Amino acid sequence: MAILIKGATLISGKKADVLIEGNSIAKIAPSITDNSAEKIDASRKLLIPGLINTHTHAAMSLFKGVAEDMQLADWLAAVRKVETKLTAKQARVGTLLAAAEMLKGGTTCFNDMYFHMDEIASAVQESGIRATLGYGMVDMGNEKKRKSELAVGEKFVKDWHGKEQGRIHCSIAPHSIYLCSKELLVAANELSQKYSVPYHIHLSETRKEVFDCLETNKKRPAYYLDSLGVLSNRTVAAHCVWLTKEEVRLLASHKVSVSLNPVSNMKLSGGSTAPMPEMQEFGMNVSLGTDGSASNNSLSMFETMKTLGLLQKNARWDATVAKEGAIFDAATVGGAKALEIYAGVIKEGALADLALLDLHSPNIVPAHSLVSNLVYSAHAGNVTDVIVDGKLVVENRTLLTMDEQKIVEQAQKEAEKLVG
Ligand SMILES: [Zn+2]
Known part of the structure; x- marks a missing residue:
């Protein structure tokens, strides 16, 4: 009607x-x-x-508050501990909870990378929210694992891309340069090209990632990805905090979209600020994400917009950067462009x-x-x-699409099981 x-x-x-x-x-x-x-x-x-969240892990809404005031290594260990216990059913409940929070906060679309993706897609189906979903591939250099990860990622795209009259899109989502071998990064790009879907990856989130990449590959992360030939207008690079000006120029020349996640970066004390003014100067498409609830504790895009403005202005000692119109565009039309939806x-x-x-x-x-x-x-x-x-x-x-009270009760129950 x-x-x-x-x-x-x-x-x-x-x-x-x-x-x-x-x-x-x-x-x-x-x-x-x-x-x-x-x-x-x-x-x-x-x-x-509607606001568009271009980087999150919705199922992690069950992990709010499980790893507070911790250094990154401890935070990772604490999150990993609950993550390894997370069942498919719990991933579904977590995604329903996240969808409820997002929809009530004016977010109409999100870009997700995680595992148990069939259940996550089914939660998206039920909730009525729009999403681009990708199976987060990790091989740690193991060839057998690489093959199985690529197979899972490809099957998910085949099964779900375009479902719900196009409300569900899929992506190919190699986790990052530090959890994926170069063979996986390259093969994932071939799949992204084959199915014309986004290539969603974490990039230059921490200084450690940059230093490790320099040591191993003798290149900074953006140059490393370029040397593998995986940068394109399908790339959605989350974080992009520790970039040089030349890396921004390189990413912009390949029409890469960035997803800025200011709240998560600050909460995990990343120590640097994404160079948004340079991204704009070189014509890079800028979008916004919250990241998962373990490193943000909220999926509010309103908070994300405000935090981005405050952070950019403060970090640059320049109140004229990150203008309000550019921030609002990043939360809306920039996100749509990154995910290739009108x-x-x-x-x-x-x-x-x-x-x-x-x-x-x-x-x-x-x-x-x-x-x-x-x-x-x-x-x-x-x-x-x-x-x-x-x-x-x-x-x-x-x-209207979900029983909010039931979801809240289920989420509380499942979260207790996970952490208890
Ligand atoms: Zn992330």
């Missing part, structure tokens, strides 16, 4: 009616009449494109992935600048309604 959003305020400040037919935006006009459409009164609401914008023909916010909430009044309100003042609680793929999935802050 068509949906007609009446009288919404757009980011431009203008009011409009928006008609949704099928899974896309059919018409935007000052006044639209469609008696057969389901109507949403948005006269007190702000309509935005979303992140409110335009006729684009996917109907949208969120409405209560314009009368005290924290986002007055409306001198709606964009700065979105980046610096808004929070997930301001989101009232969410539409994904043309379907209403959150109405008046209530999830």
